[in-house]
Amino acid sequence: xNVTVEQEFVCRGHVACPGCGAVLAMRYVLDVLGKKTIxxxxxxxxxxxxxxxxxxxxKVPLFHTAFETAACxxxxxxxxxxxxxxxxxxxxxxxxxxxxxxIGLQALSGAAERNDDIIYVCYDNEAYMNTGIQRSSSxxxxxxxxxxPAKTFKTKQxxxxxxxxxxxxxPYAATATIAYPEDLMNKVRYAAGxxxxxxxxxxxxxxxxxxxAPDITVELSRxxxxxxxxxxxxxxxxxxxxxxxxxxxxxxxxxxEYIKPQRRFAxxxxxxxxxxxxxxxxxxxxxxxxxxxWPAG
Amino acid sequence: MTEKKTQEPLIYTTQxxxxxxxxxxxxxxPVFETKAAPCAAICPAGNPIVSFITFAKEGxxxxxxxMIKQENPLPSVCGRVCPHPCTSACNRYTYDGSxxxxxxxxxxxxxxxxxxxEIPERAGATGKxxxxxxxxxxxxxCAYQAALMGHEVTILEASxxxxxxxxxxxxxxxxxxxxxxxDLCFIDILNIILLTGxxxxxxxxxxxxxxYDAVAVACxxxxxxxxxxxxxxxxxxxxGLEFLRKMSGRAxxxxxxxxxxxxxxxxxxxxxxxxxxxxxxxxxxxxxxxAEMPAFPGEILEAEEEGIEFRxxxxxxxxETSGKTKKVICREMELGSDDDSGRPRPVPVEGSEFELDAxxxxxxxxxxxxxxAPFFSPNENRRQIxxxxxxxxxxxxxxxxxxxxxxxxxAHAVGSGKRAAIAIDAQLSGKDFEAVKQRITLGGGxxxxxxxxxxxxxxxxxxxxxxxxxxxxxxxxxxEAATTAPDERIKGFGEIGATAAEDAVRAEAARCFTxxxxxxxxxxFMFCPDMSIITEPRNGVPAxxxxxxxxxxxxxxxxxxxxxxxxxENK
Ligand SMILES: Cc1cc2nc3c(=O)[nH]c(=O)nc-3n(C[C@H](O)[C@H](O)[C@H](O)COP(=O)(O)OP(=O)(O)OC[C@H]3O[C@@H](n4cnc5c(N)ncnc54)[C@H](O)[C@@H]3O)c2cc1C
Ligand SMILES: Cc1ncc(C[n+]2csc(CCOP(=O)(O)OP(=O)(O)O)c2C)c(N)n1
Ligand code: SF4
Ligand code: SF4
Ligand SMILES: [Mg+2]
Numbered sequence: 098x099n100v101t102v103e104q105e106f107v108c109r110g111h112v113a114c115p116g117c118g119a120v121l122a123m124r125y126v127l128d129v130l131g132k133k134t135i136x137x138x139x140x141x142x143x144x145x146x147x148x149x150x151x152x153x154x155x156k157v158p159l160f161h162t163a164f165e166t167a168a169c170x171x172x173x174x175x176x177x178x179x180x181x182x183x184x185x186x187x188x189x190x191x192x193x194x195x196x197x198x199x200i201g202l203q204a205l206s207g208a209a210e211r212n213d214d215i216i217y218v219c220y221d222n223e224a225y226m227n228t229g230i231q232r233s234s235s236x237x238x239x240x241x242x243x244x245x246p247a248k249t250f251k252t253k254q255x256x257x258x259x260x261x262x263x264x265x266x267x268p269y270a271a272t273a274t275i276a277y278p279e280d281l282m283n284k285v286r287y288a289a290g291x292x293x294x295x296x297x298x299x300x301x302x303x304x305x306x307x308x309x310a311p312d313i314t315v316e317l318s319r320x321x322x323x324x325x326x327x328x329x330x331x332x333x334x335x336x337x338x339x340x341x342x343x344x345x346x347x348x349x350x351x352x353x354e355y356i357k358p359q360r361r362f363a364x365x366x367x368x369x370x371x372x373x374x375x376x377x378x379x380x381x382x383x384x385x386x387x388x389x390x391w392p393a394g
Numbered sequence: 395m396t397e398k399k400t401q402e403p404l405i406y407t408t409q410x411x412x413x414x415x416x417x418x419x420x421x422x423x424p425v426f427e428t429k430a431a432p433c434a435a436i437c438p439a440g441n442p443i444v445s446f447i448t449f450a451k452e453g454x455x456x457x458x459x460x461m462i463k464q465e466n467p468l469p470s471v472c473g474r475v476c477p478h479p480c481t482s483a484c485n486r487y488t489y490d491g492s493x494x495x496x497x498x499x500x501x502x503x504x505x506x507x508x509x510x511x512e513i514p515e516r517a518g519a520t521g522k523x524x525x526x527x528x529x530x531x532x533x534x535x536c537a538y539q540a541a542l543m544g545h546e547v548t549i550l551e552a553s554x555x556x557x558x559x560x561x562x563x564x565x566x567x568x569x570x571x572x573x574x575x576x577d578l579c580f581i582d583i584l585n586i587i588l589l590t591g592x593x594x595x596x597x598x599x600x601x602x603x604x605x606y607d608a609v610a611v612a613c614x615x616x617x618x619x620x621x622x623x624x625x626x627x628x629x630x631x632x633x634g635l636e637f638l639r640k641m642s643g644r645a646x647x648x649x650x651x652x653x654x655x656x657x658x659x660x661x662x663x664x665x666x667x668x669x670x671x672x673x674x675x676x677x678x679x680x681x682x683x684x685a686e687m688p689a690f691p692g693e694i695l696e697a698e699e700e701g702i703e704f705r706x707x708x709x710x711x712x713x714e715t716s717g718k719t720k721k722v723i724c725r726e727m728e729l730g731s732d733d734d735s736g737r738p739r740p741v742p743v744e745g746s747e748f749e750l751d752a753x754x755x756x757x758x759x760x761x762x763x764x765x766x767a768p769f770f771s772p773n774e775n776r777r778q779i780x781x782x783x784x785x786x787x788x789x790x791x792x793x794x795x796x797x798x799x800x801x802x803x804x805a806h807a808v809g810s811g812k813r814a815a816i817a818i819d820a821q822l823s824g825k826d827f828e829a830v831k832q833r834i835t836l837g838g839g840x841x842x843x844x845x846x847x848x849x850x851x852x853x854x855x856x857x858x859x860x861x862x863x864x865x866x867x868x869x870x871x872x873x874e875a876a877t878t879a880p881d882e883r884i885k886g887f888g889e890i891g892a893t894a895a896e897d898a899v900r901a902e903a904a905r906c907f908t909x910x911x912x913x914x915x916x917x918x919f920m921f922c923p924d925m926s927i928i929t930e931p932r933n934g935v936p937a938x939x940x941x942x943x944x945x946x947x948x949x950x951x952x953x954x955x956x957x958x959x960x961x962x963e964n965k
Pocket of ligand 3: 432443444
């Protein structure tokens with residue numbers, strides 16, 4: 098491990114499930130951003146993880162807000178700080194996939210269109226976990242959730258939020274995941290050094306919602322990258338692409354192997370898994386093409 | 395100075411969550427523990443593989459050598475001739491090729507040329523006297539360890555020099571004399587008394603048991619088995635060990651133009667290859683097939699490469715004189731059901747007789763222990779003696795190496811000599827032998843003299859490959875040992891191959907996973923979602939904050955080298 102967490106801004110005693118990936122994401126991001134950060138938190142698992150008032154696991158100021166409002170509240174906090182002449186405190190909107198891909202999308206789109214000076218993190222556990230594992234538009238094809246039971250599993254592919262954000266031509270958008278902390282922290286560091294709307298899509302396996310053993314959270318995060326289900330890349334100004342980690346030939350793994358320990362996919366037939374594989378291959382091929390056609394300098 | 399007005403705070407600050415002891419959720423608990431690497435647990439000599447490789451990685455070869463010398467006085471020798479079972483046990487083996495441990499050991503051993511011998515410090519004199527019979531690797535290792543423990547050691551050796559089969563049998567093309575000499579420098583440094591030309595009998599040993607506090611018998615297995623066929627006594631028919639011994643004594647026998655070697659073990663291979671180098675045309679006769687040959691695979695391969703002819707499934711029936719030369723009458727064999735050794739029994743094929751012309755016949759079908767003594771019968775109490783680390787029915791007499799019930803390699807000899815020295819010391823100092831044995835045996839296998847001396851505890855568990863997290867190791871090419879082309883090497887007795895270069899050795903050492911030993915990589919700390927890893931190592935490993943650890947097990951999964959295991963929490 099070439100990196101470490103120097104300063105803990107997430108306190109022990111938080112109430113995340115054992116093996117929660119989302120906690121690691123917060124821990125790494127806050128270590129880079131430091132204590133001059135204000136977190137804006139809509140309804141999501143993290144609003145529970147943080148524990149009940151008057152206690153808080155996050156050791157920087159944190160603003161609990163409504164489910165759909167992460168981006169616009171962050172914009173407001175930014176405006177207030179600017180009015181006070183404080184322009185070095187980071188405003189970090191921290192929302193789940195439901196709060197980002199679905200209900201919070203219009204607020205996010207508005208902030209991005211205005212290029213408001215915020216860092217927006219979507220920690221993606223691929224469903225509405227906080228309320229009991231309902232499907233979101235980030236839930237992958239094939240997955241079981243309580244609203245897409247095994248017999249009628251989700252038949253729509255995961256929405257590509259990065260394309261949406263790139264279409265806003267914001268200065269920086271990147272994907273990251275907890276198994277690669279160095280890559281993740283480098284991206285946060287880059288984002289912290291520039292202005293405007295910065296978007297980080299952080300993939301965070303969830304043992305409870307994915308029906309997986311808590312000890313393989315990091316392994317699943319790594320395997321998602323190795324299986325190219327979740328490629329690691331960044332997009333500058335919405336137009337220039339760079340892949341930050343390409344799995345070595347011997348480390349690549351088929352989607353089937355990546356989903357094998359996840360019981361949310363247990364009902365899938367080989368043909369259905371092939372649909373997932375084809376989708377991953379197609380998305381990867383497209384990503385390769387854009388990184389070649391519009392490479393980052 | 396203006397007075398500050400107390401103001402209502404704009405924001406009421408909250409408390410942290412430390413009051414929330416989430417450790418109570420846990421039903422599994424991570425246990426951090428230093429473990430034995432499989433290579434080290436299997437090394438017959440008990441080399442401290444992980445620690446010497448760790449130093450080698452950093453280029454600190456002085457320290458690497460010092461680590462080895464705690465356990466094994468013969469690294470230059472073992473690095474060359476040991477069949478390295480360590481590499482087959484290496485957790486890297488199925489990933490991208492085992493670490494070339496023997497090549498690293500060899501480099502470290504040879505580094506004594508620059509670093510000096512790096513012999514550990516000798517303990518204060520105990521006033522106890524120990525005699526060792528035989529100066530082969532077993533006797534030498536026993537003498538070495540006993541001397542380090544502060545005993546006064548005398549070695550009585552029948553031949554005119556130390557080294558045993560290292561100098562009497564293993565030919566220079568595999569083990570040059572200078573290499574053995576370098577490793578044997580400890581005899582003088584530790585003031586071990588070496589008396590050569592002393593052939594000791596069984597009754598001498600029993601007498602010596604009265605004069606010394608302990609006697610270690612390490613006389614090897616030098617009696618060649620006889621074929622038991624007609625013509626075996628003819629001139630020009632010689633046992634392999636005798637042939638090799640003469641050769642090493644520089645009184646090289648001139649084998650005839652045609653030499654037939656009978657047998658399939660190491661002695662047969664070395665006799666054949668030595669005869670080839672002395673100008674003979676050599677045929678090896680073996681009664682089973684290549685797969686059953688007891689010689690080390692590398693030796694068989696090299697013999698084949700050098701152009702030695704093999705006649706498998708063939709056994710001699712009779713040797714006859716035929717004019718100035720001889721004839722070996724042979725018979726073809728086929729493989730029958732398994733015998734006691736678990737190998738298929740060769741069965742003669744009726745009417746399959748054939749003849750081979752031979753000027754010299756070398757018989758090499760095995761060697762046995764010449765010693766026949768009441769305190770030790772090589773066949774009866776084999777297992778007991780091995781479990782007892784060389785203790786015999788006479789509590790002052792110990793036995794080690796090929797003379798005892800041990801596997802016959804140099805590393806086994808070194809390991810059994812060390813065990814005997816420890817058994818002797820434990821006895822002389824009144825320690826509980828079984829407790830000592832338990833304490834210093836790594837993962838049920840190798841034995842550590844350093845741990846014996848320090849009073850520490852050897853790791854009890856071995857890191858299995860499933861416990862290694864390969865994601866943290868990039869695949870890299872293995873160090874390929876240097877070799878010499880067959881037509882070049884058969885020109886003489888010059889050493890085959892060469893010790894690897896320093897850069898290559900360091901790169902190879904860097905491939906080691908450091909199985910079972912915490913390198914403070916930080917993975918457990920980095921990946922704990924409950925910030926519950928206490929990184930300050932205690933006993934060389936981190937620990938968990940049991941107040942908050944929820945027992946998710948990520949730390950155990952992500953530890954690259956198998957130090958953390960999940961155990962069920964005591965209810
Ligand atoms: C040809 C050959 C090749 C081999 N090649 C390899 C190899 O490549 N790698 C490997 O690991 N192993 C090899 N071995 C095996 C290895 O050499 C032995 O296992 C090892 O030397 C045993 O050590 P030892 O100390 O028990 O006995 P030895 O090395 O046999 O030493 C015994 C010593 O005791 C002395 N002695 C004997 N009787 C008496 C007595 N009555 N009084 C006083 N002194 C006595 C002998 O002179 C000798 O010096 C080979 C063996 C042979 C024969
Ligand atoms: C307007 C509104 N609708 C519904 C809810 C109930 N609710 C709270 S959190 C949540 C799901 C959050 O899902 P996601 O954003 O993916 O975060 P996660 O819980 O998975 O971390 C829902 C539906 C709400 N708080 N507000
Ligand atoms: S990787 Fe290193 S420590 Fe592990 S088995 Fe191989 S040589 Fe031994
Ligand atoms: S990663 Fe942390 S919480 Fe999980 S078992 Fe290890 S110490 Fe406990
Ligand atoms: Mg979610």
